[in-house]
Amino acid sequence: MKQPSWLKNAIFYNIYPQSFYDTNGDGIGDLNGVTAKLSYIHDMGFDAIWLNPFYESPFRDAGYDVTDFYKVAPRYGTNEDFVNLCKEAKKYGIHIVIDLVAGHTSLECEWFQKSALPEKNEYSNRYIWTDSVWKKDNHRFISGYSDRDGCYFANFFYCQPGLNYGYYKPDPEKPWQLPMDHPDCIATRTELWNIMEYWIGLGADGFRVDMAQSLIKNDENYAGVKSLWQEFRKKFDEKYPECILISEWSYPEHAIEAGFHADFLIHVHLSAYTTLFRHEEGTDLNKAWLGHSYFRKDGKGDFRLFYDEYKKQYEKTKGKGYISIPSGNHDIPRLSYKRDDADMKAALAFVLTMPGLPFVYYGDEIAMRFHPHMRSKEGAYYRTGARTPMQWESGKNLGFSTADTLYLPVDDAPDAPTVEAQEKDENSVLHFVRKMNALRHTHSALNADGELILLSENYPLVFERKDATETIKVIINPSDHSYTLDCDATEVLISENTSLSHGKAEIGSRGILICK
Numbered sequence: 001m002k003q004p005s006w007l008k009n010a011i012f013y014n015i016y017p018q019s020f021y022d023t024n025g026d027g028i029g030d031l032n033g034v035t036a037k038l039s040y041i042h043d044m045g046f047d048a049i050w051l052n053p054f055y056e057s058p059f060r061d062a063g064y065d066v067t068d069f070y071k072v073a074p075r076y077g078t079n080e081d082f083v084n085l086c087k088e089a090k091k092y093g094i095h096i097v098i099d100l101v102a103g104h105t106s107l108e109c110e111w112f113q114k115s116a117l118p119e120k121n122e123y124s125n126r127y128i129w130t131d132s133v134w135k136k137d138n139h140r141f142i143s144g145y146s147d148r149d150g151c152y153f154a155n156f157f158y159c160q161p162g163l164n165y166g167y168y169k170p171d172p173e174k175p176w177q178l179p180m181d182h183p184d185c186i187a188t189r190t191e192l193w194n195i196m197e198y199w200i201g202l203g204a205d206g207f208r209v210d211m212a213q214s215l216i217k218n219d220e221n222y223a224g225v226k227s228l229w230q231e232f233r234k235k236f237d238e239k240y241p242e243c244i245l246i247s248e249w250s251y252p253e254h255a256i257e258a259g260f261h262a263d264f265l266i267h268v269h270l271s272a273y274t275t276l277f278r279h280e281e282g283t284d285l286n287k288a289w290l291g292h293s294y295f296r297k298d299g300k301g302d303f304r305l306f307y308d309e310y311k312k313q314y315e316k317t318k319g320k321g322y323i324s325i326p327s328g329n330h331d332i333p334r335l336s337y338k339r340d341d342a343d344m345k346a347a348l349a350f351v352l353t354m355p356g357l358p359f360v361y362y363g364d365e366i367a368m369r370f371h372p373h374m375r376s377k378e379g380a381y382y383r384t385g386a387r388t389p390m391q392w393e394s395g396k397n398l399g400f401s402t403a404d405t406l407y408l409p410v411d412d413a414p415d416a417p418t419v420e421a422q423e424k425d426e427n428s429v430l431h432f433v434r435k436m437n438a439l440r441h442t443h444s445a446l447n448a449d450g451e452l453i454l455l456s457e458n459y460p461l462v463f464e465r466k467d468a469t470e471t472i473k474v475i476i477n478p479s480d481h482s483y484t485l486d487c488d489a490t491e492v493l494i495s496e497n498t499s500l501s502h503g504k505a506e507i508g509s510r511g512i513l514i515c516k
Contacts, residue, residue, distance in 0.1 A: 045437025086203025
């Protein structure tokens with residue numbers, strides 16, 4: 001399959017638009033705010049942006065409950081603002097990838113309102129409904145919503161009815177389970193393609209697909225959903241070869257086979273990612289995160305818990321598509337949680353030197369803090385603390401907005417990190433990320449396709465990235481211990497709390513050495 005020509009060198013910056021920068025003083029970030037900060041994004045060395053949803057929505061799930069897929073929500077601006085963003089981004093060589101909520105809409109979507117009518121119409125089967133209000137296939141079916149005699153399937157929250165792409169193996173005793181080739185299911189698929197073409201026409205360079213694996217039901221081995229996305233990928237290769245499809249599947253071997261250019265190795269289907277960054281001893285946030293992260297200074301983690309699964313996924317997808325290891329996103333605690341700046345540098349060095357497509361969540365480049373017990377906003381619950389406004393400078397609202405009331409409060413700590421303060425400090429996380437991004441762009445072995453050779457999986461972590469022109473050695477010590485290693489490097493590219501002499505490398509606490 002074809003790959004966009006820009007992809008192997010890309011470093012993504014993930015922006016949660018309502019929390020990035022407010023240009024009209026209403027307390028909520030907007031698309032013009034992203035446009036206003038393109039020079040900053042470019043200067044940091046990011047050349048691609050993933051934007052979380054900005055479609056019209058009642059915001060019961062922060063915009064992942066869409067009422068109109070063809071319209072920018074007024075709080076973010078207009079469709080013309082999106083066109084302008086894409087136009088200005090291209091001047092900086094920045095690609096804009098947008099969230100595509102393919103599996104569901106909001107209850108308020110006109111499609112669903114018509115589907116909920118008892119009279120049959122063209123949208124009656126746009127969503128999955130049972131044939132009686134008293135019949136539920138499972139707990140995810142919601143009854144009593146309307147006068148239609150049936151229960152609708154909720155794809156995530158109750159307010160997100162699932163779109164009907166069909167059942168891979170319909171149960172003949174449940175006639176409401178339509179096959180994938182039913183005309184009404186094909187109509188849903190056609191509408192999804194129309195949505196993608198619309199935004200590509202306005203300037204989008206591709207899509208990150210929310211819950212990409214969820215579209216086909218009774219599809220235990222993903223055969224149905226793979227065939228659906230393979231159909232879309234074929235269209236992409238034929239009509240839009242420079243556009244990208246990224247999945248929220250978290251199972252790269254399946255996602256890449258399905259036709260996606262890349263998939264996140266994160267928290268949804270595989271637990272390997274959490275063992276790197278999100279395991280916490282005695283955490284009260286989520287029992288799934290109990291344990292010891294490898295990237296902690298206590299040195300109690302086990303890299304093999306990550307690498308054994310990663311290696312399997314890497315070998316199955318190498319040369320076919322990319323695995324993405326993000327610093328974080330809007331759904332999980334920030335990388336900085338219980339980490340200091342030295343910890344952050346070690347973790348970010350890993351993210352920015354691994355194969356595939358690196359993603360840095362907005363604010364992680366200045367070690368913005370996670371606020372674990374913040375009151376829920378727009379269906380975020382524990383995730384709210386990872387979605388607070390970007391911190392640009394000292395003063396009112398840390399430069400995010402001139403409003404008196406904000407969508408979410410900024411960090412009120414006296415030492416809250418800001419871009420302004422870290423620009424003045426050459427040893428800051430911000431300057432480190434800028435150097436790492438420049439290094440990745442400068443050395444082809446560190447690009448998405450460079451080979452990975454693991455040399456040590458304990459503390460410290462040692463691996464090589466290699467291509468036909470060069471070999472780069474990466475040594476990262478996330479622990480608070482010091483180590484002495486043999487190292488015959490001739491050129492030091494990045495050094496943090498390390499020294500190199502006479503064939504020996506002294507790797508201090510949270511030390512980083514990248515060399516040739």
